[in-house]
Amino acid sequence: MLEVNLRHALGALELDLQFSAPPGLTVLFGRSGAGKTTVINAVAGLLRPDAGRISVSGRCLMDTERGVFLRPEARRIGYVFQDARLFPHLNVQQNLSYGQWFARHRPPRADRARVVEMLGLGPLLERRPDALSGGEKSRVAIGRALLAAPDILLADEPLAALDETRKAEILPYFERLRDEMNVPILYVSHAVREVARLATTVVVLDGGRILRQGAAAEVLADPSVLPTGARDAGAFLTAIVQDHDEDGLTTLDASGMPLILPRVAAPVGAVVRVRIAAHDVILARHRPEGLSALNILSGRVQEVRAGDGPGALVVVDTQAGRILARITRRSALALGITPGIAVFAVIKSVSVAPADVGG
Amino acid sequence: MSDWLTPLEWQAVVLSLRVAFWAVLLSLPLGIFVAHALARWQFWGKGLLNGLVHLPLILPPVVTGYFLLMTFGRQGWLGGAFADMGVVFAFRWTGAALAAAVMAFPLMVRAIRLSIEAVDPKLEDAASTLGASRLWVFATITLPLILPGILAGTVLAFAKAMGEFGATITFVSNIPVQTQTLPSAIYAALQVPGGESGALRLVMVSVAVAMGALALSEVMARRMSRRIGGRDA
Numbered sequence: 001m002l003e004v005n006l007r008h009a010l011g012a013l014e015l016d017l018q019f020s021a022p023p024g025l026t027v028l029f030g031r032s033g034a035g036k037t038t039v040i041n042a043v044a045g046l047l048r049p050d051a052g053r054i055s056v057s058g059r060c061l062m063d064t065e066r067g068v069f070l071r072p073e074a075r076r077i078g079y080v081f082q083d084a085r086l087f088p089h090l091n092v093q094q095n096l097s098y099g100q101w102f103a104r105h106r107p108p109r110a111d112r113a114r115v116v117e118m119l120g121l122g123p124l125l126e127r128r129p130d131a132l133s134g135g136e137k138s139r140v141a142i143g144r145a146l147l148a149a150p151d152i153l154l155a156d157e158p159l160a161a162l163d164e165t166r167k168a169e170i171l172p173y174f175e176r177l178r179d180e181m182n183v184p185i186l187y188v189s190h191a192v193r194e195v196a197r198l199a200t201t202v203v204v205l206d207g208g209r210i211l212r213q214g215a216a217a218e219v220l221a222d223p224s225v226l227p228t229g230a231r232d233a234g235a236f237l238t239a240i241v242q243d244h245d246e247d248g249l250t251t252l253d254a255s256g257m258p259l260i261l262p263r264v265a266a267p268v269g270a271v272v273r274v275r276i277a278a279h280d281v282i283l284a285r286h287r288p289e290g291l292s293a294l295n296i297l298s299g300r301v302q303e304v305r306a307g308d309g310p311g312a313l314v315v316v317d318t319q320a321g322r323i324l325a326r327i328t329r330r331s332a333l334a335l336g337i338t339p340g341i342a343v344f345a346v347i348k349s350v351s352v353a354p355a356d357v358g359g
Numbered sequence: 360m361s362d363w364l365t366p367l368e369w370q371a372v373v374l375s376l377r378v379a380f381w382a383v384l385l386s387l388p389l390g391i392f393v394a395h396a397l398a399r400w401q402f403w404g405k406g407l408l409n410g411l412v413h414l415p416l417i418l419p420p421v422v423t424g425y426f427l428l429m430t431f432g433r434q435g436w437l438g439g440a441f442a443d444m445g446v447v448f449a450f451r452w453t454g455a456a457l458a459a460a461v462m463a464f465p466l467m468v469r470a471i472r473l474s475i476e477a478v479d480p481k482l483e484d485a486a487s488t489l490g491a492s493r494l495w496v497f498a499t500i501t502l503p504l505i506l507p508g509i510l511a512g513t514v515l516a517f518a519k520a521m522g523e524f525g526a527t528i529t530f531v532s533n534i535p536v537q538t539q540t541l542p543s544a545i546y547a548a549l550q551v552p553g554g555e556s557g558a559l560r561l562v563m564v565s566v567a568v569a570m571g572a573l574a575l576s577e578v579m580a581r582r583m584s585r586r587i588g589g590r591d592a
Contacts, residue, residue: 046484072487073495085485089503098499102490148489 002026002184004266006052007040015039015049015208024200025178025185027216034205036188040154043186044079045072056151056184066163073102078109078145078183080155084137086129092140093125099148109149110181117142118180119173128182135166142173146181153185159194167194174198180359196220196234196275197351217273234277235323249294254320260294261350274350278313281325282346285335295347297323299337304332316345323347364560370536371544372564374452378540379520380406382460383467390516391509394471395497397563399480415526416465424529425460431530454531455538459520467516474508475501488564507580518569541565 002021005082009015015035028036045061053063056077060072073203100112116122119139129137138158145153155174159167175198178185189195195202199216206334217236236307239252239259241310250264252272259274266272288296299318306312312332314325323345327337337343365371396402415423431438431448438448448454478501486496487506496504524542531538545561548554 044488046488071492072484073490073492075486075488076490079485079488081481081485083481085479085481087482087486087500098486098491099489102495144489154488 001057002043002186003055004039004043004052006039006049008038008042008047008049008052010035010038013038013208017205017208017210019203019213021184021186022201023182023184024205025174025187025198025199027195027199028186028188028203028205028325029190029195029199029219030205030211031190034209036190036205037156038208039205040156040186040188040278043075043152044077044154045070045075045236049220059151076103076106076149076151078148078150078153080138080141080145080153080158080302082128082157082160084134084141086132086137086140086144091126091128092121092132095129095140095144096121096125096147100230101142103149106149109183110146111325112147115146115148120134132266133166134162134171138166139173140164142170142177146177148185150183153183155185155187157188157190159189159191171197178358192220193246220275233324233326234275234280236319237276237321237323239272239274239276239320241266241268243268253290257297257318257320257336258295259320259347259350276323276347276350278324278326280350281316282348283314283316283325283327283331283335283337284346285341287344288346291346293346293348295350297345297347299323299343299345301337301341301343303339304337306332314343318345364564365557366379367535367539368544368557368561371539371561374455374536374539375392375521375541376568378452378456378459379517382456382463382520383516385456386460386464386467386516387509387513389427390467390512391471393503394468394493394512395475397468398472398475409494412468413465415462420462420523421529423461424458424526427454427461427526427530429459448531450531450534450538452531452538455523455527455540456520459523459528462523462526466519467512470503470512471508471514474505477508478504503544507583510580510583514572515574522565522566555572 001023005018007016013035014034015038017039027041030036039049042049042052043061048069049064050174051064053065054061059320060068061075062068087098090098096112119142121139121143124132124136124140133138140157159170160169171194174187177183178198178200187198195216201214202216202219203213204211204219220234220236237254237259239254241250242253242258242263243251244263245251248263249260250262252259252261252264252274261274264272287298297318297320299316301314302317302322303315304312305315306329310328310330313331314327314332314337316323316325325345379440393408397405413475429435431441431454433439433442433449441448446453448457483496483500486500491499521543523540524546527538527540528543533539533543539547541561541564545558548558548561
């Protein structure tokens with residue numbers, strides 16, 4: 001458990017915040033300039049805040065009142081930087097060994113062979129950083145941080161410098177870290193898709209203050225906290241895996257309503273959390289027929305939130321739970337969508353979100 | 360080669376090499392330390408230190424020699440202390456080495472400082488988050504990355520030490536075998552009627568040593584930068 005209490009003035013930004021991150025992956029979320037990197041650097045010890053207290057699993061890293069400030073090398077952290085920061089004069093093997101050597105008197109966080117296997121580093125070990133692609137560098141940086149036997153893993157927008165293909169390549173590694181390595185992760189990001197896929201807990205920062213914090217499902221369902229507003233809004237539903245069908249689909253049971261989506265890795269009976277992005281939901285006044293979409297939920301409009309642009313966000317209560325639909329204001333007017341009326345929500349796609357871990 | 364030069368000229372060449380070698384070797388650790396302090400640390404008196412290091416570069420060499428004489432001469436406040444420890448500078452080759460070191464120091468520090476400033480501090484931060492103390496960061500990250508700069512600074516300082524004349528002759532005079540370095544020997548040869556041919560031979564030796572050092576450093580720098588990561592030094 002990471003506990004952070006900080007006050008720091010940095011140019012025009014006045015940082016004043018307090019949060020705690022339960023086990024799992026906590027995302028510090030917010031637009032650039034919100035103070036995310038300042039917070040993570042304070043946890044790493046690369047920045048000395050004006051005042052505050054930081055502890056990891058009860059171990060105090062910094063406390064201005066008591067005059068405690070551990071230097072970065074004494075903090076037992078692993079830091080994955082956006083720009084990887086591999087040592088150019090060392091090959092991959094030596095880069096991986098760097099933190100491991102300094103942590104040799106502590107029990108390791110992960111077995112080296114397992115880290116190499118998990119991150120697919122085997123073929124890269126003899127290479128120099130300048131002979132690696134961006135995605136490969138990221139993987140080596142993750143492995144290097146993990147082998148330093150950290151009490152907490154810090155990641156500052158580790159995917160931001162990568163193109164979409166590479167992002168998709170690295171994301172699963174962070175999921176495996178979260179699910180298999182049992183190391184708490186503090187992850188800075190401004191990309192909603194990353195947050196939705198990785199976060200167990202979200203801390204939303206804005207202008208140096210905390211706007212919202214809590215379980216990912218709750219925070220992300222509120223479009224007002226998203227930097228991009230309604231465009232990235234989405235709802236989370238909890239469901240039970242009911243059946244793996246022979247045609248590659250899985251049927252989930254969401255409070256009695258079936259949801260069908262591509263094969264889910266979880267076994268029958270497991271509880272999963274699914275995310276339905278607001279822009280993947282179409283609303284109809286009458287039950288649509290002859291449609292290719294598999295998931296159609298009936299419900300009642302609870303609220304219509306008009307944004308600044310041409311769009312509106314509609315909150316629909318269904319038996320499966322509350323879902324969000326993003327439609328144009330013109331459609332809302334044409335269909336007469338107002339609170340209280342019955343609608344059918346046509347869902348174009350559903351994705352499985354990470355389960356809450358102690359969140 | 361030894362019969363191409365007269366024994367006295369040969370002595371001057373050997374003395375110069377010895378003076379330059381010890382001057383560079385002994386000032387190198389201090390040079391790296393000072394360069395690192397100037398490049399990376401914020402401290403009170405940084406400007407003063409910077410000025411002091413560069414002073415020999417801008418002062419007339421004779422003035423530097425005068426200060427050395429006042430400080431490290433037999434009557435000097437440091438010269439006496441060193442004499443008690445058995446190290447005498449005045450009118451000895453050790454004094455020539457000290458003068459050469461002081462005169463070459465700014466060039467050495469400048470080259471090394473530039474290479475330290477070219478090392479991304481973010482790499483050093485990354486090393487510290489991985490558990491390396493400041494000393495380890497320097498030894499395992501900064502030092503390997505600045506080796507080409509250290510080499511450049513060393514060669515530059517060596518060349519300067521080989522050619523130092525003004526401060527040396529002021530501090531330790533021009534005593535054959537004792538303190539007559541290559542430049543002093545050339546100067547002495549030119550003072551004697553008919554000494555031009557001797558001077559020319561010594562000039563050729565000077566040029567050869569300087570070019571040789573430069574070529575050697577080029578080769579080594581290229582090899583090092585390839586090892587560091589394929590970037591040009």
